[in-house]
Amino acid sequence: MSNERKLMHIVMFPWLAFGHMIPFLNLSKLIARKGHRISFISTPRNIDRLPPPPPALSHLLNYVKIPLPGHDVVPDFPINAEATSDVPYDKVVYLKLAYDALQQPLTQFLRQTSPDWIFFDFASYWLPSVASELGIPSAYFSIFTASVLGFSGSVQVLKGDDSEKQPRKTLEDYTVKPEWVPFETSVCFKIYEITKIADSVITSPENTVSDIFRMGSSIQGCDIVAVRSCWEFEPEWLKLLEQDLYRKPVIPVGQLPTVEEEEEAADESKNTVWRGYKEWLDKQGKGSVVYVAFGSEAKPSQSELTEIALGLEQSGLPFFWALKLKRGDWDTETIGLPEGFVERTKDRGVICTSWAPQLKILSHDSVGGFLTHSGWSSVVESIQFQRPLIMLTFLADQGLNARLLEEKKIGYPIPRDESDGSFTRDSVADSLRMVILQEEGKIYRDKVKEMNGIFCDGGRQDFYVENLLAFLQSYSRN
Known part of the structure; x- marks a missing residue:
């Protein structure tokens, strides 16, 4: 059996927010503990702010620094800002533009290393087509729960395809249960919540891409969707995603609680x-x-x-x-x-x-x-x-x-x-x-x-990681 288990090289490419980077890193550690090699890509300042790889995993978990572009590419981007925590809310749009400019160096890295898989975030909506051209399977890893994804809707809803038939035409439409959710739930926005984020999530400033379009394109282009969730917590939402909304593999990876042992610090x-x-x-x-x-x-x-x-x-x-x-x-x-x-x-x-x-x-x-x-x-x-x-x-x-x-x-x-x-x-x-x-x-x-x-049960979390890896290994052999 052990000979059938191929050891993989997996690239991780999270969005530039610590609420995204940390779950990506937690999943990276769990995969590395199984003997697989991880290339975790982010910007220099973000990587310097993350905990170093545990000594036992240092040969398997490799941080890769790719600098953001300069002001010649994104003129209005704040100097020394590399994460959402570094900028006020209204400047995050420039961080996304700078993140989009990482496409070229990331493509070069993928071409040179030929990984078995790349796990990416909602913001890098351009990545699935890059990975496909290079023959690399891609997984959209959602740090959002299955209920958030389910509430958000299908690719067609997210991308605004056939806008005449869009079920959401006003902000008030986000404050009720969506028509595609067949079970009772109170999961929806309050009007003050959706109003506050509408300018980046639903619409976007000129020459930029909204968050829901990014998410829709990411889901459409990826090979599988991995979700920070578990069947014991959101079974009905996970089933809705795979069978009704996405029609492609949706794999829960567990809740990924942070293990602090190695983060006892050296500092x-x-x-x-x-x-x-x-x-x-x-x-x-x-x-x-x-x-x-x-x-x-x-x-x-x-x-x-x-x-x-x-x-x-x-x-x-x-x-x-x-x-x-x-x-x-x-x-x-x-x-x-x-x-x-x-x-x-x-x-x-x-x-x-x-x-x-x-x-x-x-x-x-x-x-x-x-x-x-x-x-x-x-x-x-x-x-x-x-x-x-x-x-x-x-x-x-x-x-x-x-x-x-x-x-x-x-x-x-x-x-x-x-x-x-x-x-x-x-x-x-x-x-x-x-x-x-x-x-x-x-x-x-x-x-x-x-x-x-x-x-937070260790055995349950291990089950989800093993299940994910078995799928990745099986898929890559097809």
Whole structure:
């Protein structure tokens, strides 16, 4: 049997966002542990910010740096920006243009190395045709859940083919269950969520390509779709994708929880920072601390920041807040905490505006809940350490994730105005206390423990990786 298992060379090419790069990297490590060779491609600064390959995998997991083009190619692109976390939301369009300009050097790399497969992200919609010309099978690897893909629709819907028959003609059409979903679900956007992202996801600035067109072209051109999901969590959505919407192989790869062992760091400065935070966490009561983090991309408005801060204060709970006040040097929108907030809460709160070791914090016994944007990597990490979710969405797929989590009683959304998404300090404080302390919130505390066995069981995750590899090896022999 062992002679039949071909060892493969697989190229990974994620979009330039850490919420995408980290799942790609986690899958890369799991595949490399099976003896296969991985070339993980990104830009120099992003690779320098990723954890180094574990020593045991260093001969199999190879980082490949391809620089972004200069201002002669994308004149308006911010200097030294290589990830979505480096730029304000309205500048991400230039990052996509710079990413598109990686087509030529990536093609050259593929031609020189002739890998067995390439796994790519939604943004590189041009890659399937490149891979096909070179005779390389391609997999669109979706870090979005099966429910997000299912809600988004078929290739025809995503690309706007035959626009006269398009089922979605207004933003309100995104706030209801799609006609092609045959089962009951609450997964849809709120009007304030889809309004905020419509200019990049649905439409796009002149001479650029929308996100849904990129996704539709990626799905249309790839050989298979790999999804960060599992049958135990989203069976009906996975079945919908493969049998009805895509009509091609759809393979769940598991939830890909991050394994921290090798990321214990060599960086002594980070260890020192963590020791200080741990001392503070050690002094707090078990399950009492709110961990607050909204990912590398989301940035609250000033009014939102004020209500979050005053809600934390009003809750009376201790908190650790990983707070991002600025997205890169080009972010000119200044926001700040309410006057006197830091002084008033200094005895029960930590505000971290630099690096925060999220896995270590969530793993600490004092943490009782996670106030989150509902980005899926943060969701998986919260479930990994059995911390119930209190949800406050901002961008991208977060609203759809939040509906799914609410539907399954894994997370509780902070009540907001249905039209503009505004919320109050009272709703923040009441939501935190309910989920972390009160009997009413016990369902969320219990459910996240139940989900831990589905999301984070090592044997189950290994099954999904083995299943994926068996398919890739079988397909490449055809």
